Amino acid sequence: MDQSRLRIAIQKSGRLSKECQKLLKGCGVKLNLREQRLIAHAENMPIDLLLVRDDDIPGLVMDGVVDLGVIGENVLEETVMERQAQGEAAEFSILKRLDFGGCRLSLAVAQDANYQGVKSLEGKRIATSYPWLLKRYMDSQGVKFKSVMLNGSVEVAPRAGVAEAICDLVSTGATLEANGLVETDVIFRSKAVLIQSASPLSASKQAVIDKLLPRIQGLQQARE
Numbered sequence: 709m710d711q712s713r714l715r716i717a718i719q720k721s722g723r724l725s726k727e728c729q730k731l732l733k734g735c736g737v738k739l740n741l742r743e744q745r746l747i748a749h750a751e752n753m754p755i756d757l758l759l760v761r762d763d764d765i766p767g768l769v770m771d772g773v774v775d776l777g778v779i780g781e782n783v784l785e786e787t788v789m790e791r792q793a794q795g796e797a798a799e800f801s802i803l804k805r806l807d808f809g810g811c812r813l814s815l816a817v818a819q820d821a822n823y824q825g826v827k828s829l830e831g832k833r834i835a836t837s838y839p840w841l842l843k844r845y846m847d848s849q850g851v852k853f854k855s856v857m858l859n860g861s862v863e864v865a866p867r868a869g870v871a872e873a874i875c876d877l878v879s880t881g882a883t884l885e886a887n888g889l890v891e892t893d894v895i896f897r898s899k900a901v902l903i904q905s906a907s908p909l910s911a912s913k914q915a916v917i918d919k920l921l922p923r924i925q926g927l928q929q930a931r932e
């Protein structure tokens with residue numbers, strides 16, 4: 709990889725990828741995105757894109773492997789808490805809050821459950837992909853629970869009998885409803901953010917960032 713080019717990690721495919729590509733295009737970055745590629749080079753600016761799973765993006769930025777990354781605050785905050793718990797460095801800065809990727813991390817239970825507030829979950833099993841964010845919330849409420857870690861299909865856990873509740877991302881609520889669940893507590897609200905590594909940047913990379921930021925600002929203002 710050419711060390712002089714600004715490296716930006718974005719989600720390869722998923723809910724953030726289209727918006728990220730649109731954002732870069734809107735900034736005038738000409739991309740040659742071929743499927744299945746890890747790296748894409750911009751044709752008209754010294755920028756290389758790393759196309760990865762969203763879960764890998766905070767770590768790539770915190771370890772200084774890439775200069776910038778676009779990531780949901782939910783994944784970012786979960787990674788920070790996990791790294792801190794393991795005594796690992798979790799340094800980065802937020803360059804810009806973006807206007808897409810909005811969702812919330814919520815608790816949900818079966819529609820026919822007798823839910824009387826979060827205390828009802830005392831000693832219960834809660835399925836989630838976000839154990840640290842969940843634990844922080846439950847600790848703040850003084851409720852003990854058992855975490856069931858699932859990286860997918862969280863919403864089927866209650867029906868499958870592996871948990872009494874779930875803690876999952878929600879935007880419209882349609883997935884919850886389709887699975888016979890009802891949202892009870894919002895524990896974290898999230899949007900996509902542009903983050904920067906804490907490692908010092910060369911003047912030429914900084915110059916590229918200084919060009920991109922006002923363009924992003926302009927795009928977001930135009931959409932308001």
Ligand code: ATP
Pocket residue numbers: 719720721722723724760761762763779780781782783809810811877878879880898899900
């Ligand atoms: P990957 O394969 O990259 O790991 P993923 O399945 O973990 O993808 P996506 O479902 O594509 O992730 O979601 C990526 C991010 O999009 C989420 O972490 C969240 O910040 C945001 N998002 C916005 N709306 C939703 C939603 N309704 N459900 C899930 N994520 C959402």
Ligand code: ZN
Pocket residue numbers: 761762763
């Ligand atoms: Zn993911």
